Amino acid sequence: MSLLRLTFLGTSAAQPTLHRNLSGLAVKADADLLLFDCGEGSQRQMVRFGTGFTVEAVFFTHFHADHYLGIIGFLRTLGMMGREHPIQLYGPPPARRLLHQAVHLGVDTLSFPVEIHELKDGDRVRRSGYSVQAVGVDHRINALGYVMEEDGRPGRFHLEKARALGVPEGPYFGKLQRGEAVTLENGTTVRPEDVLGASRPGRKLVISGDTRPCTSLAQAAKDADLLVHESTFSDDEQERALETRHSTAREAARVARDAGARRLILTHLSSRHDTDPSKLLGQAREEYTGPVEVAHDGLTVELPLRD
Incomplete structure (x- = not known):
């Protein structure tokens, strides 16, 4: 796999704002295009940021409405575009029930198969040149994070x-x-x-979904090239973070630090940090010394091959 590129489609928590859409992340892995969550309006963001619509699979972190309602319109658009080959939908239970309802909402039938799969902690989906593994996380409902890991590459040719x-x-x-x-x-x-020289490890991308900071995710993110972690709140909203089972920016940075992640991107921001996330960034930098930034809609990141 030569190309591994992320495009943030939506970086707001719970509700859209003027500047931020609901949760969605497009990942281009060579010929594959994957979505991680598909909040309302994701398909418009895909047009806006030029990701294309050739999605092979969608991985849902959980089924709060702001993370999956966009799949309803997106599937209809794919049908109108004449899609024929199947699309794979993955998520934690009750994925089969909720996604079945979404697929069959309304009177129109889709022109292509939609295959729905439920995942639990530890399940791994193999794809060409990489895998996507589900990691159980700590949210108010059944929720998963995901580890996208490239297969190891042969050593350098002498x-x-x-x-x-x-x-x-x-x-x-x-x-x-x-x-x-x-x-x-x-x-x-x-x-x-x-x-050939010694084999070289592949790249590793970890996506938290909605969660409190948790050991399972920190362990899964060991030596990750990039950790994308929710940071809904700042320090002065700690009580709210505990109540809603979300993370503060400082807590997300501690996960990255403890995991030894090489880079951290914060996303899923409360609307009070919509236009000025500097407080979140400052608090994260007090805990984590690696490269860290706050995502914005349209942010595109390419992960280079490891040496």
Whole structure:
């Protein structure tokens, strides 16, 4: 997988504002386009920010209305665009019941199959070159975070070693780089480990969904390239955070710090921080020394390959 790009479609908590839509995150993984949550208005944000509509799968963190009602209109739009191949919908129980209702709302039938899957903590969805794992988190209702992890990549190809072993340039180089052994014309077998360095870890993206800071997510986010964590409230709203089972920016930063995450992006902001999230950013930076920023609608981030 060469491309891993995030586009924040909505960064507001509970209700939309003039500047922020409801929860939605588009992730482009090479040819795949995934959505994580689909709040009301997500499809308009996809048009606005140019993500395209070729979504293969939608992963819902939970089923509070602000995280999933946008799927109703989005599926109808896909139908009007002539989609024929299936779309996969994933989420914690009661995903089957609620998403079935959403799919069949109204009198129009869809022109393509919608396949609904319920996930629990630890379940992993395999896709080409990467996986998405569900992580149980701490919210008012059944909720999941997600870990998107790229498969490990072969080590660097050592041209000089290959030449010294008599490997001719061309297709054999490609086979060795893909981890395949080759047999030369003189009968010598050259194995990938003869010409490749140590394997390199893939990238790791962790998305919290709505949650209190919790050990399960911190463990899942160990050494993540990026942790996207909700930060609905500031320090002076701690009581409200406890009541609603959300996190403050400071608490999100502590999760990133404890996990050893390489980068932190805060999202899912209360409307009181709509246009000025500086308080959230300042409190997060007191706990976490790595790169941290507050997401805004349309923010696009590409995660580079690891060395």
